[in-house]
Amino acid sequence: MSISENKLREQICIMAKSLFDRGLTCGSSGNISVxxxxxxxxxxxxxxCFGRxxxxxxxxxxxxxxxxNGNQPTKEMPLHEAFYTSRSSANAIVHLHGTCSVAMSMMPDANEDNFLPPLTPYSIMKLGKVKLLPYFMPGDPRTGDAIRGLAGKRSAVMLANHGPVVAGKDLEAAVFAIEExxxxxxxxxxxxGLSPRMxxxxQIRNIITKFNVEWD
Known part of the structure; x- marks a missing residue:
């Protein structure tokens, strides 16, 4: 069943405030499209500001x-448009400046092809492999080029020194995934430095099979 535009507007504001209130974005950072x-x-x-x-x-x-109509859209439209044009399943996109994910993107040993280590099943289930992309100036059209270069194979990317971007089948799915x-x-x-048991x-293959995870 389709959701009315007014309902979508309300959902965006509710979800954005929830992200802001929990410190997942701050100031005027982050953007959402649906x-x-x-x-x-x-x-x-x-x-x-996501908070208001x-x-x-x-x-x-x-x-x-x-x-x-409405106010001018985020300057990050190139990355949103790139996801919509390369992933037919994308109906919502969330981009944040999460502190821990940004910190991890700066580490010299960050894995470019599979950014998140397999610590829990949930990141695998909700995100598949996350691609770490190089640093681009905010709003740089080359960010969109880099996303299109993935040919729709990833639902989530990490922009180095900047923040994560996640595409989902709807807004709730995109928000839950970027939280994960x-x-x-x-x-x-x-x-x-603690040598965790991953x-x-x-175990990873069983998760991919059971939950039909994109893993390429």
Whole structure:
């Protein structure tokens, strides 16, 4: 059943405030976009704070990506557009500046192809493999080029020295997944130097098979 545009606007603001209140983003950082029933987008405006979004001023784009009403959309539209054009299953995208995931992206031993270590089953179930992308200036169109270069094979990427971006089948799925990404990064940073017992290849494969996880 489709969700009305007014309901989507309310959901964006509720989810954004929840992320803000729990310290998963701060100030005017982070952005969200959600696909509307007519193929357009609702997007958080540039310079807006997740803690006090107004449903009425969210940016509205038509199916061709043209801004038709509301405040100006986030400057990170290139990365949102890249995910929508390369992943047909994407109906919502969330980008945060999570402290632990950003810290982990700066580590010299960060794994570019599989950013999150297999500490729990949940990051595997909700995210698959997370690709670590190079640093780009915020709003740089090359961020979108890098995402399109993955040919739709990843639902989540980590922008080095910047923050995670997750695409989901709906807003709730995208939010839950990016929360899991940050929590797994927090665990990984807590465990650094302690030689934690991670999931082995057989356990990982069983999770991938049981939960039909994209793992490429």
């Amino acid at each position: 696909r509307t029933e007519d193929g357009g987008l609702l997007v958080t405006p540039t310079g807006s 979004l107004d449903p009425a001023i969210l940016s509205r784009l038509d199916k061709n990506g043209q801004h038709i 990404l940050e929590e797994t990064a927090k665990l990984a940073m807590m465990m650094r 999931l082995d290849e057989s």
